[in-house]
Amino acid sequence: MTESTNHSGDDSFPPALGDTSTQASPRRGLVVLEGRTTEARNTTPIDLLRASMRSISIEAGRVIIGQQDTPQPLTFCLLSGGHALLEGLPGVGKSLIARSMAEISGLTFRHVRMTPDLEADRLVRELCVPADGGRECLYEPCFANLVLADDIEQLPPRARAVLLQAMEERTATMEGRVWTLPSPFVVIATRNLPPLHGPHPLTERERDSFLMQLTIAYPSSRDLARIVGRTTGSGSTPARQVTDVVSVRRMTDLVREVPIARHVTDYAVRLVLATHAKDPSAPPLVRQYVVAGASPRGAQALVLAAKAAALMDGRYNVAFDDLRYLLIPTLRHRLTVRSAASEAGVDPDMILQQVLRAIDEEP
Known part of the structure; x- marks a missing residue:
């Protein structure tokens, strides 16, 4: 995504950004921008925000080798308050990506291995960070961010239904009591590429609960050689914490305050409608292969992620480019396609690329 010209006038931005306690570094008064720590007193509110957001993405790109297209959209997902589904072959670093995002963002983290014998009650307990003697962990469960x-x-x-409830309602039931999950609460789920899917494939409704795939x-x-060199030598490249949970919470709130013009919203709506075979604007691949298009939740995910992208670019408004950039990661898992599509070598990404070509910015 390219840098866009900023609109002038900090007074139009939400006042919360002017709070000097909003910082992109665990140390007060400092921000980490483009890998450098600088004094925050001379920065504008938008600089603080961009420093926090960009530092997460940049640090993730430094730690995660060979996945240049992953850190930025995953940062948008995190700051939109959404959940992410990572799909890939075993051993390509899906777990490392999730752990690194938590360390970089200063969020508490739990790695829960999903197994066929994992019961619902035990799953809820697995969402908790083990008590370390802190007062906040003595009398109630400490759920991970x-x-x-x-x-x-x-x-x-049955156990997955409990996880989906936690993702959607931000609550969990333990020992007969309903607990409110912390803010932020983000689930990054992993699954293998077909035909290595597990014994309980995600349903259409379950996939729809993830903001991105x-x-x-x-x-x-070249990247594999770097991975081997880094992981088999004596040194290590730990992830650096560049922000904290309070800053992440504020950024998530601010994402929702970004305005979007009516004609840009209209473009997002038309893109989503074009994924439905019965819609007059649907392109040929949609009409031929798509059984069910993206849900209204897909439109919400697209706009939220686009708002996060706009903020990282230093803009107070969503642009058409933001929607185009994020259409595939926010909608690819929401399309239900016929088996004939895979037989013809057509996947959801190809279908959505045709949607982008078919739908004009202006009706």
Whole structure:
């Protein structure tokens, strides 16, 4: 995504950004911008915001090798308050990506391995960070901010329903009491590429609960050599914390305050409607292969992620480019396609690319 010209006038931005306690570094008065720590007193509110958002993405790109297309949209997902589904072959770093995002963002983290024998009650307990003697953990459960649901398609339906409830309602039931989950509460789930899917494939409704699906590609020969060198040597490259949970919470709130013009919203709506075979604007691949298009939740996800993208670019408004950039990761998992599509070598990404070509910005 390219840098756009900022609109002038900080007074039009939400006042909360002017709070000097909003910071992009765990140390007060400092921000980490483009890998450098600088004094925050000379920065504008939008600089503080962009520093926080961009630092998360940049640091993730430094730690995660060979996945250049993953850190930025995953940052948008995190700051939109949504959940992410990572799909890829075993061993390509899906778990590392989730753990790194938690460490970089200063969020508490739980890695829960989904197994066929994991019961619902035990799953809820697995969402908690082990008590370390702190007062806040003595008398009530400490649920993690970011949960890695590793190999989610191994989880049986009853336990998965509990996880989906936590994702959608931000609550969990333990020992007969309903607990409110922390803010933020983000689930990053992983699953293998077909035909290596688990015994309990995600249903259309379950997939719709994820704001994004990101495909984790197998590394190139050059990247694989870097991975081998980094992981088999004596040194290590730990992730640096560049922000904290309070800042993430404020950024998530601010994302929703970004305005979007009516004609830009209209473009998002027309893109989503074009994924339905019966819609007059649907392109040929949609009419031929799509059984069910994206739901209204897909339109919400697209606009929220686009708002986060606009903020990272230093803009107070959503642009058409933001929607185009994020259409595929926010909608690819929401399309239900016929088996004939895979037989013809057509996947959801190809279908959505045709949607982008078919729908004009202005009606």
